[in-house]
Amino acid sequence: xxxxxxxxxxxxxxxxxxxxxxxxxxxxxxxxxxxxxxxxxxxxxxxxxxxxxxxxxxxxxxxxxxxxxxxxxxxxxxxxxxxxxxxxxxxxxxxxxxxxxxxxxxxxxxxxxxxxxxxxxxxxxxxxxxxxxxxxxxxxxxxxxxxxxxxxxxxxxxxxx
Amino acid sequence: xxxxxxxxxxxxxxxxxxxxxxxxxxxxxxxxxxxxxxxxxxxxxxxxxxxxxxxxxxxxxxxxxxxxxxxxxxxxxxxxxxxxxxxxxxxxxxxxxxxxxxxxxxxxxxxxxxxxxxxxxxxxxxxxxxxxxxxxxxxxxxxxxxxxxxxxxxxxxxxxxxxxxxxxxxxxxxxxxxxxxxxxxxxxxxxxxxxxxxxxxxxxxxxxxxxx
Numbered sequence: 001x002x003x004x005x006x007x008x009x010x011x012x013x014x015x016x017x018x019x020x021x022x023x024x025x026x027x028x029x030x031x032x033x034x035x036x037x038x039x040x041x042x043x044x045x046x047x048x049x050x051x052x053x054x055x056x057x058x059x060x061x062x063x064x065x066x067x068x069x070x071x072x073x074x075x076x077x078x079x080x081x082x083x084x085x086x087x088x089x090x091x092x093x094x095x096x097x098x099x100x101x102x103x104x105x106x107x108x109x110x111x112x113x114x115x116x117x118x119x120x121x122x123x124x125x126x127x128x129x130x131x132x133x134x135x136x137x138x139x140x141x142x143x144x145x146x147x148x149x150x151x152x153x154x155x156x157x158x159x160x161x
Numbered sequence: 162x163x164x165x166x167x168x169x170x171x172x173x174x175x176x177x178x179x180x181x182x183x184x185x186x187x188x189x190x191x192x193x194x195x196x197x198x199x200x201x202x203x204x205x206x207x208x209x210x211x212x213x214x215x216x217x218x219x220x221x222x223x224x225x226x227x228x229x230x231x232x233x234x235x236x237x238x239x240x241x242x243x244x245x246x247x248x249x250x251x252x253x254x255x256x257x258x259x260x261x262x263x264x265x266x267x268x269x270x271x272x273x274x275x276x277x278x279x280x281x282x283x284x285x286x287x288x289x290x291x292x293x294x295x296x297x298x299x300x301x302x303x304x305x306x307x308x309x310x311x312x313x314x315x316x317x318x319x320x321x322x323x324x325x326x327x328x329x330x331x332x333x334x335x336x337x338x339x340x341x342x343x344x345x346x347x348x349x350x351x352x353x354x355x356x357x358x359x360x361x362x363x364x365x366x367x368x369x370x371x372x373x
Contacts, residue, residue: 009213010316010319025222025223025310025312026216026222026223026310026311026312026313026314026315026316026322027313027316027319028309028313028314028315028316028318029316029317029320029321030316030317030320049319049320049323050320050323055323056323089214095313095315097307097309097313097314097318098230098305098306098307099305100315108320108321109317109320112320116262135311136309136313137306137307137309137312137313137314137316137317138313139223139310139312139313154225154308154309154310155266155267
């Protein structure tokens, strides 16, 4: 069966199985959070915008916030038959593209990254690899065949984590 | 992708075009002074797009662009973005600084600040045209430049506005210097509450009923 590719837009959460790929185009200060169960070859990707759902308790788009997106992604994966103890995470994105002259204490991109780390720690899911921060946008291709993530940046060699 | 929303009627779009024309006329004067030669500018297109269709408008999800970003303050909050196609950036920068730029994704510091200045001139001119038309007092912050994927620029701006369903007012402008034709697209992305404010002020100026 040929592999299919599923694009995960801003604030979306998607799951897929081997040999398909999950893709997030142009992550700027957003963060792509991948979860992968290597044994069952099933995984998911969330494209989150903001660190915490406590910022807007009245708005209910769980995929927007790192904390609620991880909860929802986890739930969806367990329903797909993933094993919680086998799950491993990777984080990509969280850049600061318009580093302004007046520096922000901690740019939103890195706040998204730390909120994601905190939530994953709380859930006991190890973070295997990260490609975060910096000032460049990233496009990610997450292969559910082997869990590898291909990362593309403008004028940079392709990276894998 | 590429789908146009119509919160604005044709009449209102025409009015936006008029604002664009006044703005680009003023910007052309400022730009001609900056480069010491005559530069003409005209508005080629005005439309209102949902934010998730911007990348499509700019040529696709993996399109690379130069983007000048400026925060908007005053009676309306939001972000102004000016996109220049990357493949013509060397020419644009050369026109501005009068010196050949080779690599568009690795512009000289002077070239970079000239592009930022151009973004700033355009934004200032459009904002003051808006003020004259609908009396919204708006100022812009310091410009920042990113040369990157259009989608990553939008991703970042939507995070800044804390929304994923924004609407952008787009004014596409053409620069003409010595037969050389270059384009830039000006995007005004108001924050959700500000869009309503803008819409009301704009309708009032046109003598149309308002929501408020």
